[in-house]
Structures are given as C-alpha cells and as structure tokens.
Amino acid sequence: MKFVALISGGKDSFYNILECHRQGHELVALANLHPLNVDENETDSFMFQTVGHDRIEHYGLCLSVPLYRQPLTGGSTNVQLEYTPTADDEIEDLYTLLSRVKEEMPDIEGVSCGAILSHYQRTRVENVCDRLGLTCLAYLWQRDQAELMSEMCSSGLDARLIKCAAIGLNDKHLGRSISEMLPILTKLNQMYDVNVCGEGGEFETFVFDFPLFERRLEITDEKVVAHSSDCSYLTFSTKSVPKETCEITGKSADLIRKREPLEEQFLLVQESVTNSLPITIPEVKDVSFPVGPTVITTPLRLYVSNITSTASDVKGQTQDIMNQLSNILKAHEVSITDIQHVTVLVRDMGDFAAINKEYASFFADTYLPPSRVCVQTTLPQPYHLQISCIVLDPPAGTRQGIHIRSRSFWAPQNIGPYSQAIVDTKDTFKTATLSGQIPLIPSTMELDSDDSVRSATLSLQHLYKVKTLVNVKQLAAAVCFVTTTSPQIASQVWKEYVQEVEHGQDFDDRLIIVQVSGLPRGANIEWGGLAFERVVGMYDDAEESDAPRLLPSAAELTQGFKTNIVNINENLNVVKLMTSDIGLVIDFLRSPAIGNSHVTVMTKLSNVHKLVALGLPAEWVPVLTVWDSDGTEFDFAITWIA
Incomplete structure (x- = not known):
C-alpha cells in the first residue's frame, strides 16, 4: 500500500x-x-x-x-x-x-x-x-x-x-x-x-x-x-x-x-508435532426448535446467553439481538462498556459481513470493545446467529485491555470491533478474556500455509502473546475450534506448548477441542480462552489457593465426569467436565447446587435440542464433535464457572 x-x-x-x-x-x-x-x-x-x-x-x-x-x-x-x-x-x-x-x-x-x-x-x-x-x-x-x-x-x-x-x-x-x-x-x-x-x-x-x-x-x-x-x-x-x-x-x-513468524520456542513446538490427515466436516440435518435467552447474575458477573431472533433476514436478526441485549443491560443497570466478552455463533460465515456491520455500529462509541470469539456452527432454524456475553458487575474502574489496530510483527491487528483481550481486576485476582486467534501472518494479515501443525502453532502463539502482553499469564480454560484440523494435532501442539513455552505448568488438562463447520477467513483452527492471575499480598501464601476445591454439595455433582478444576480465588473456580452420558448432564443442570453460576455446554445440535426441550438452563454452543485435551472424543464438554 x-x-x-x-x-x-x-x-x-x-x-x-x-x-x-x-x-x-x-x-x-x-x-x-x-x-x-x-x-x-x-x-x-x-x-x-x-x-x-x-x-x-x-x-x-x-x-x-x-x-x-x-x-x-x-x-x-x-x-x-x-x-x-x-x-x-x-x-x-x-x-x-x-x-x-x-x-x-x-x-x-x-x-x-x-x-x-x-x-x-x-x-x-x-x-x-x-x-x-x-x-x-x-x-x-x-x-x-x-x-x-x-x-x-x-x-x-x-x-x-x-x-x-x-x-x-x-x-x-x-x-x-x-x-x-x-x-x-x-x-x-x-x-x-x-x-x-x-x-x-x-x-x-x-x-x-x-x-x-x-x-x-x-x-x-x-x-x-x-x-x-x-x-x-x-x-x-x-x-x-x-x-x-x-x-x-x-x-x-x-x-x-524472510522473518519467521514463529518465535524460537514455538518453532520447537512445531518441530515436535507429527502431522496427520485432515478430518471431514460431517453434514447435519436442519432442525427447528426455539432457544431463548438465559440471564444469570453472580456476585462478580452478569452472564447473558443464547440471544436469538426470528426476524426475517440476517440484518434484522442482528439488529433485534443487539436491541434485546441493550434492554437486558439496562434492566440490570449496566452498559455496553461493561461487556467483557462476546461469543458470536453464525449459521453461515458468508453472512458475517452483514452481521459485523450491525455489531460494529452497536459498539461504535466504545473505545475498548469486548473481546470476541466468532465461529460458524450448526444452529436450529430459523436462527442465523446467536450471541452470548459476559458483563462485568460491578464494573467501576476494573476494566482494561488491549485493542491493537496497528500492523506489526507482534500478532494480528484487530480489523473489527473487538479487543484482543479485556482484563477485569479485583483485589485478589484478575481475569482476561482472550479473543479467538487464527493463523494469520501478522505483517501481512494473510493466512499462513495450509500445513495444519504450523497453523495450530502460529495461532496458539498469537494467544500466548496476547495474554503475555496484558500480564495475565495463567490459563484457566482454553478452547480450540477446528474445522478439518485433526484433534490429535491440536492436542499435540497444546501439550508441546505447555512443556516448551509454559515450562510444564499444570495447563495440560485445561483444553477443550471442538469441531465447527467454519471459521473466519476460512481458517482451519482458532484458539480462545480465559486467563487469570492471582494478586498475592506481601504476607499472603501463594500456595494456599493452588489446591482445587469446591463446596461438598458441588463436588458431588462432578462425580462421573472427567473433571479438571482451576481455583482462581476462594469464591471462583473454573470447572471443566467431560462425559458421554446425557443423564449425568441432565442431573447436573437440574441440581440446585449450580445455583446462580454460569454453565456452558458444548455438544451436538441434537443433544442441545434434547436438553432445551427439558427446560434446562445453560449457554448452548452446538458443535459437530467434542474432544478432551488428549484427543479423546466425548459427547459433552461443560465449562462451569462456580
């Protein structure tokens, strides 16, 4: 140019x-x-x-x-x-x-x-x-x-x-x-x-x-x-x-x-991973059922999930969804500047430009817009999109982040109405929601090669650089979205990253891998996540908070699941639950013990249909396939903010 x-x-x-x-x-x-x-x-x-x-x-x-x-x-x-x-x-x-x-x-x-x-x-x-x-x-x-x-x-x-x-x-x-x-x-x-x-x-x-x-x-x-x-x-x-x-x-x-986009430690990650054949994207039959919004208020957050619309076209649905969100925020006495993160699910990435135009106008006057993950996946008819978001409450003076729009060698520039990360700082901890990262070459903003291992490594490097720049370095949860990239590649790259870059920290089992039908720019992989950092006082024992713990009544709920618990502070845990037993999921979602806490369920659309029909509350993320961090397939992946 x-x-x-x-x-x-x-x-x-x-x-x-x-x-x-x-x-x-x-x-x-x-x-x-x-x-x-x-x-x-x-x-x-x-x-x-x-x-x-x-x-x-x-x-x-x-x-x-x-x-x-x-x-x-x-x-x-x-x-x-x-x-x-x-x-x-x-x-x-x-x-x-x-x-x-x-x-x-x-x-x-x-x-x-x-x-x-x-x-x-x-x-x-x-x-x-x-x-x-x-x-x-x-x-x-x-x-x-x-x-x-x-x-x-x-x-x-x-x-x-x-x-x-x-x-x-x-x-x-x-x-x-x-x-x-x-x-x-x-x-x-x-x-x-x-x-x-x-x-x-x-x-x-x-x-x-x-x-x-x-x-x-x-x-x-x-x-x-x-x-x-x-x-x-x-x-x-x-x-x-x-x-x-x-x-x-x-x-x-x-x-x-000739500058290599991958830094030395990530080159070591790439070199340690064996390539494997791509997977296919299965066809999913259209199904029609209503999905209504869920609003959960916790002491630290407001969670607004599953906002959809039955308007006749994409533009109308997007406008209606943003109006619904605006009304919900007003009812809870918060504003759009308090939103930390947004998840946008679209039926067809070809509609993204029309969706993004309306979305951008909603955040036009927000100098630090929310972080965002956007994927194409299976949605029930007649929905073209579904939006969920995390809102900070109380917000006063706690919201920071990075919204880097410059082209550089560092990481991809933001070319849309979202920030790379939004950080919420409390007295004893801070959390950062991280926008989805795809394998773009930062200096050109073009997708890197079709090599799946390289793409997985480069996009994960982008996520690492973002959390490092905001100085919120512990990963409480990570989600890897793939289209045709083998889950074994994502799993290997993750494990090598934890060893080579994070120096063996206890991140191994904090990853969920899911298959979706499309990603921005036609990418084959995208990484997103939630990071945290404890604020330790001079006379505090940093080790006191390390042991995972839940209230006994809540701990009973996790029995039967493959479970990983990350303790952020005494009142906040991030719990990952994996299972193929829908009965366990139903019992979990029905339990009063989950109370006013936030639950995200990732599973096939047919399973979402069954759970919604029972009137169960959660943020629904319909996907094609679910895998654990080691590449083992499950029917359900649940993230519980307890």
Whole structure:
C-alpha cells in the first residue's frame, strides 16, 4: 500500500519506513509536527520528539517525496491511555496534518509509526488512522529492544544522539552514532536498566543517513545546550550532500522479508508435532426448535446467553439481538462498556459481513470493545446467529485491555470491533478474556500455509502473546475450534506448548477441542480462552489457593465426569467436565447446587435440542464433535464457572 511516514527525525520513525519498504509498501510522503515557536527545540509533548525539528526540511529532498508539516497548537490535554478526540489536544493537530495529506494524496492507505513499546503513542496514532480510514503500520511494535537496536546499527542507518536524559549519559555522548553507543547502552541497561532503544526517554536521535536516502546530511555547525541538570541536547546546522547509491544492501533487504513468524520456542513446538490427515466436516440435518435467552447474575458477573431472533433476514436478526441485549443491560443497570466478552455463533460465515456491520455500529462509541470469539456452527432454524456475553458487575474502574489496530510483527491487528483481550481486576485476582486467534501472518494479515501443525502453532502463539502482553499469564480454560484440523494435532501442539513455552505448568488438562463447520477467513483452527492471575499480598501464601476445591454439595455433582478444576480465588473456580452420558448432564443442570453460576455446554445440535426441550438452563454452543485435551472424543464438554 502507499503510505505516509510520521517522522520526528529519530531512528525509530526512519527504521519503520525501512520495515514498511521491505514489506512491499510504497513511501509517498512524509509528515511532521513541530513546535508553534520555531525557535523552540525542547517542548513538553508527551507524544512527539521536537529536538532537531528545525532540520527536518532536508528529509523531503533526501527521499524525493513531499514533506507535510503542521505546528503543534494543542498540548497533552487528554492523557488517558485510550485516546478519544479532545479539543486543544496535540493529537488533533496530528489529525489536521494527516487529513491534509489524505486530501492532497487520496490514494494513501497507510501511516508509518515508529512506536516500540508505548501504548500511549500507538493508541493515538491508531485513533487518527481509524477516523481517516487508514492503516497504522508499526513494524517495531513489541520488538525486543536489544535485537532491534542491533538491527538498526547493521542496516546502514546513521542515527546520532542529539539529546541525553538518563543516568550514565551526558553531553560527551551527544553527536555519537547509535553504533558507537550500543556497547555503552548495553552496559547501562545491565547496570541501571536504561532502555537500549531509549523507550524511557533516556535519549533522542537524529538521522543523517538512511538506506533509502538519495542524499545524506552533514553537520556544518553544532552547539550543546544544557536544558536542565540531568538533560542536555544538541543544536546544529546541516547540509545535504549527494550519495553514491541509495540501494539497500542484500543482507539488509532480506532481513524482514524472510522473518519467521514463529518465535524460537514455538518453532520447537512445531518441530515436535507429527502431522496427520485432515478430518471431514460431517453434514447435519436442519432442525427447528426455539432457544431463548438465559440471564444469570453472580456476585462478580452478569452472564447473558443464547440471544436469538426470528426476524426475517440476517440484518434484522442482528439488529433485534443487539436491541434485546441493550434492554437486558439496562434492566440490570449496566452498559455496553461493561461487556467483557462476546461469543458470536453464525449459521453461515458468508453472512458475517452483514452481521459485523450491525455489531460494529452497536459498539461504535466504545473505545475498548469486548473481546470476541466468532465461529460458524450448526444452529436450529430459523436462527442465523446467536450471541452470548459476559458483563462485568460491578464494573467501576476494573476494566482494561488491549485493542491493537496497528500492523506489526507482534500478532494480528484487530480489523473489527473487538479487543484482543479485556482484563477485569479485583483485589485478589484478575481475569482476561482472550479473543479467538487464527493463523494469520501478522505483517501481512494473510493466512499462513495450509500445513495444519504450523497453523495450530502460529495461532496458539498469537494467544500466548496476547495474554503475555496484558500480564495475565495463567490459563484457566482454553478452547480450540477446528474445522478439518485433526484433534490429535491440536492436542499435540497444546501439550508441546505447555512443556516448551509454559515450562510444564499444570495447563495440560485445561483444553477443550471442538469441531465447527467454519471459521473466519476460512481458517482451519482458532484458539480462545480465559486467563487469570492471582494478586498475592506481601504476607499472603501463594500456595494456599493452588489446591482445587469446591463446596461438598458441588463436588458431588462432578462425580462421573472427567473433571479438571482451576481455583482462581476462594469464591471462583473454573470447572471443566467431560462425559458421554446425557443423564449425568441432565442431573447436573437440574441440581440446585449450580445455583446462580454460569454453565456452558458444548455438544451436538441434537443433544442441545434434547436438553432445551427439558427446560434446562445453560449457554448452548452446538458443535459437530467434542474432544478432551488428549484427543479423546466425548459427547459433552461443560465449562462451569462456580
């Protein structure tokens, strides 16, 4: 795609241009925000580097593309992590700048952004991109800093320090290249935890040469300015001079095109798993029976399940379902911003675009929409879709998450109205609902190869990266949806993952594998789950909560099932029950002991029909086949939040 690059003059913005180039994108313009007072070098912007702004004008000539500039008239008015449009904020200056670029160059589709670790920076660029219909290209996002800095130094990027503001750095380091500084920065990282890439504001750089430059910059005059006792910067004059070549060297050009999406530990997982033949998708006869909504209130959550509609078409059903949900939320004095997770079951993935359009409009004003799992499966007539959701109650101040819409090497970007994860934090624990992950190559957003083992491994890596980024690392429950991928592959990949990546933690039996008839983008596998992390006080015994426990009356209910219990805290357990005995399931669902707790039943549509006909309460997820984590087939998989 054609893209405009946001530049500050620093190494990160230029190296990301190089990454964009290696991914086949075409640079057509540069954009820069500068202080309103052109004589001012250092400002208090939370977002933009301004030191060296007076030398930016050379870059358009060096790259032979137009340079668009805009003065910063706003300040850091809105400092919330997730940005919403705010008057007199500097981000509105960015919006004005990129609006002008897009108006003059309407074929631009992307915006290059050099964010590495800053959620603050990334969310603001994404906000502006969303408002303008552009894609944020952030190929440095979540990269290992030492590895990234080493790549920059070997790429032909001549970036030099022009500001120092960290222990161990002083004015003698100003003007030195990042290649010269790398050993010093590595040592300071070991001694004082200084960020090697300067992500903590330890230093700023200015680029004098770059593999794509047709001309390079030379300093003609320089002066050190002491901004404060612990911060100094360089003012300088430059001139541009011709270069012999602007071609990228072969080694540098191949660096990213050949980047392996699987990280080393997941490559070990892939290599340890034996491929097996695909399975077939069985045909299921249409059946018609009514499914009504179930609403369960617990001390921690509101569970709204099985919302369906008999409207005449897909659009009408979706609108009716969202209206029903809205009314239920109002009746329980919560709002759509309190929804943590949504499960969307569709009869035909071909209807997904129409469903998603209505769904997106429902969450249009929600800057952190719920996490989501969406699969195609067997639904009774006349339903085109069914929606269930988890709502946080009480919600005040506990809901966080990640809604990453930038394209990167980290994990797939969100291209719909859902977050990768939503985290609910309580005094003694936190839980994260994780959106379904399919085997997309993050840098291109295309499905990886048809190899089932690789697809299973890559999509599970995405799930792992999401829960790691939100720092909620224990998996209470995982569900693997497959279409034609063998359950034995899913089981093997899971077990190898637990050993190689989770270092043998007690996750083995927390997986349910189910077959459905279709997945987004035609993928053959999707992983989703619920993660948790206990918050342990200084004087608390972390081991006290590890032993699975249920109330005696509830424990009796699990007899006869193959059972796995995960204790999150003294009042919250996640229980997995597997059986092929429908009588056990009926007795379980009829028991008063399950009380106001949430139960999800995954089974064939014919079994759902039998259980619904008995008036039993649960969230129903009709599937084609059910397997345990070891690949053993069962008729029923039950998740009980007790």
